Amino acid sequence: MVIAKIKKALEKKAKFELLELPFIDVKEDPVRPELSLEFRQAYGRKIYGIKDEEGDIAAVMCFAFTHGIPTSVEEMDRLSKDAAMQAVHRAGVQGSIAIAYTVWAKKKGGGKHMVNEVYKMIKESNHLSRLVTLSPLTDMARKFHLKNGAKEVQVNLTTQNFEYDIGLDEWEKFRDRAKGWFNIK
Numbered sequence: 606m607v608i609a610k611i612k613k614a615l616e617k618k619a620k621f622e623l624l625e626l627p628f629i630d631v632k633e634d635p636v637r638p639e640l641s642l643e644f645r646q647a648y649g650r651k652i653y654g655i656k657d658e659e660g661d662i663a664a665v666m667c668f669a670f671t672h673g674i675p676t677s678v679e680e681m682d683r684l685s686k687d688a689a690m691q692a693v694h695r696a697g698v699q700g701s702i703a704i705a706y707t708v709w710a711k712k713k714g715g716g717k718h719m720v721n722e723v724y725k726m727i728k729e730s731n732h733l734s735r736l737v738t739l740s741p742l743t744d745m746a747r748k749f750h751l752k753n754g755a756k757e758v759q760v761n762l763t764t765q766n767f768e769y770d771i772g773l774d775e776w777e778k779f780r781d782r783a784k785g786w787f788n789i790k
Contacts, residue, residue: 621655621663623722629654629665636707636741640667640678648682648689649699653726655719657712664715666708666723670700674737676761681706681739703727706739720753720769728771736769 629652631642645652650669654662671688675681681704688700705723710716727733737758740746742765751757755767 620658621718621722623726624654624656626652626654626662626665628652633709633711634665634667634707635709636746637667637678640707644682648685649692650685653719653723655715655722657715661712663712664708664710664719666705666719669704669706669739670733671702671704672700674702674758674766675704675739675764676759676766677764678706678739701733702735702737703733704737704739716749717753724769724771734771736771738765738767740765740767 628642629645631640631645632638634640644650645667648669650667652665652667654665657663669675669681669685671681671684672691673684675684685700685704692699703723708716708719710719724736727736738746738750738755740750742760742763747757747765747767750767753769755769758766758768
C-alpha cells in the first residue's frame, strides 16, 4: 500500500514543457543581469524556459556548452568559444558539458521544475555527459542546488560549481526521493 502510494506520487505527469527561447529580457535575470542577450546566444549558448499549464514561462535557464568546468564567466566564455570552434570539425556537436550559468523562477516552484526538465533533456542527449553549474558564491545558490540533488564540485574565487548526476537510473531516483521523504541517509 505504502509502496503503491510512493510510486503513484513519483509517476505524476509533468506539467511543464521545456522550450528553447529566442530572446529574453536580461533585466529580469536576478543572477547575471550584466550579461547581454548577445552573450547568451553567442558560440552555441542557449536559453531555455519552461512553459506551465497556463502557457506562461515559469522559469528560465541559460547554458554554455564546453569541454571543461569553468571557474568564472570569463573562463566559461573562452571554453564555450573553443567548444564552438571545435564543433565545426565535429558535425556541429559542441561540448560534452552543459554549463548552467543562470536560472531564475518567474513563478513559485519554477526553478525546481526547470532543473528537472533540463536534467531529462541532458540525460536523453547523445553528446552531453555532464550537467554542471557556474553559480554565484552565495548561500542561496548553494542551498538551491544541494536541495535539488546536485553535488558540490568546487568553490572558486567568485563562483561555485555543482554537478547534477545524469547517470542515475529511474530506480535510483525513486530510491533517493524515498530516502528524503523518510529522512534516511
